Amino acid sequence: MRKPIVAIIGRPNVGKSTLFNALAGERISIVKDYPGVTRDRIYADVRWLNTQFTLIDTGGIEPDTKNEMFAHMREQAEIAIETADVIIFLVDVRQGLVDADSKVADMLRRSQKPIVLVVNKVDNFHKQMPDVYEFYNLGIGDPIPISAASKLGFGEMLDEVVKHFKTTVDADEEDDRPRIAIIGRPNVGKSSIINKLLGENRVIVSDIAGTTRDAIDTTVRRNGKEYIFTDTAGLRRKSKIKEDIERYSIVRTVAAVERSDVAVLVIDASVGVTEQDAKIAGIAHERGKGIIIAVNKWDMIEKDNNTVKRYTADIQEVLSFIPYAETVFISAKTGQRLNKLFDIIEKVIQNQNLRIATGVLNQILAEATALQQPPSDKGKQLRLYYITQVAVKPPTFVIFVNDKNLMHFSYQRYIENKIREAFGFAGTSLKFLIRERKENS
Incomplete structure (x- = not known):
């Protein structure tokens, strides 16, 4: 909710x-x-x-x-x-x-x-x-x-x-159509993507950064299924100062992301991935939404055999806190790979709603702890008793341990990686709640 x-x-x-x-x-x-x-x-x-x-x-x-x-x-x-x-x-x-x-x-x-x-x-x-x-x-x-x-x-x-x-x-809750927030810095092509999907100029687009006045909800039908896309630009043209434009966009982004299932972070291929992109991605990550990185204006880039590799490495470096995000290289202008964007959206929505049986989870936990011993401190060792999934959107797991303070972030990340190895969960964050349980209870 x-x-x-x-x-x-x-x-x-x-x-x-x-x-x-x-x-x-x-x-x-x-x-x-x-x-x-x-x-x-x-x-x-x-x-x-x-x-x-x-x-x-x-x-x-x-x-x-x-x-x-x-x-x-x-x-x-x-x-x-x-x-x-x-x-x-x-x-x-x-x-x-x-x-x-x-x-x-x-x-x-x-x-x-x-x-x-x-x-x-x-x-x-x-x-x-x-x-x-x-x-x-x-x-x-x-x-x-x-x-x-x-x-x-x-x-x-x-x-x-x-x-x-x-x-x-x-x-909002009664409408069960998938909601997709198109987020990103001004002038990266957010409105152009929605227009291309619709095949009409529903959203005003201009080469001036910040021409979209409102966050507009647009219904797009694909393969007999309806999706609601929200363009988050929400800027006014007369905001001349770069910082002002960025500040304007933040709250509109928070609101749209809060109402969405999946956030598509649009990056301008001609500029590359920036710190501001990381700030915007952080909003979706904090809120546990599905995240897709769409590198737009891909048609403008001169390419060789390593171009995709180079761009992917840059994205992984600047957006290292969302290693699970899916990446797609698109062009709103030519329509290149926009069909693929829908396939990825569907995959991410499925992963956001994926439930794993408790027995299977505990098997993975047992194998993980056998492969890499849990950390210890001052002679006391962390013991992991039990894991169960308690929610979806995002998939949320509770791990019962003997001492919460011994559960280092790095070991939690290790357990998360083992679960991802088994089930993928591409495009969605995973949330872990650590609970203490007294021994022999």
Whole structure:
């Protein structure tokens, strides 16, 4: 099941980053006491009781500004609003209800997303409640008082946020067509791939990086089966600065990947694999999605006998954390190997849903531990008792051991490699949960 997305929206300096950091449990955003310091939107995964969601922090919205930086931050906030399932609208009890709050409220109302109105900087609930009630005038529901700095009132706020998840996420869950997110840096040919698959210019394509405004869902039919492709460009042409374009694309990518089964990372063959490609791939890897690397514009490359080998080695070096990813060399322009892309998508989806019988898994575990003895520390040796698969998408395994601290990362990787040798699992990450079990129990 995909994680819902929650965006914190509000004017500058109402405490969005302080709230974000308190919920995310670490200082990710830079917080200063003057407006406009949260330049780029950052995301984090948050857990409340038994529910997980992805939280997005935004730059402040100045509804009527001529200032270029504030206008840019407003664009970022608009993208966050589009991608969110639920919006936390944050206001400041000390500043009181100001005209700009009403304008932001109008903008949020038009989005037709569930809105939770949260009044920040309420340090004394008893004394300041009359000031909180003033925000009823916004006409978007009950204001919930909190203090982000002191972490007061979070329970009521999060209960209200979580209440809205069921309705927003269920619609996505009911559609069982495979969802494919096309991700990658600007101008690598993401929209061109979808257009070629459709045989029509459904998505606007231009040679200027960042022409696709929205993450667009497109249905593609192949061999009698329907797939939903999402183009994640989500950029505006007037973002001239390279860094801004990259920041814009991150949250749209997070949202699309969260809703997808498989992520196709598109790399520009004429540029080669970059650190930014690694950042984008990391989003899909963290979320346990199937990953395919599509090297586009392959028609533009002069080739010899070693070209594929060289490119593959570069990819393996920069994207060394996803050795399981499948690679395909394509051209959106000529249509070269786009048919093969569908074959690989099908294979990856099957691997994401593959279940292995417990008996077979334990046989592999026994052989693996016999071939390479588990590590020991200070005279105590790691013992692996039992392994079982508990979930798919991604395939998730629980290993019961005598001491969790003895399970070094390298030995876990060794066990993973043995399972991959037996079953492949190409294109999908594997997740391992290590549990302790007392001996003789």
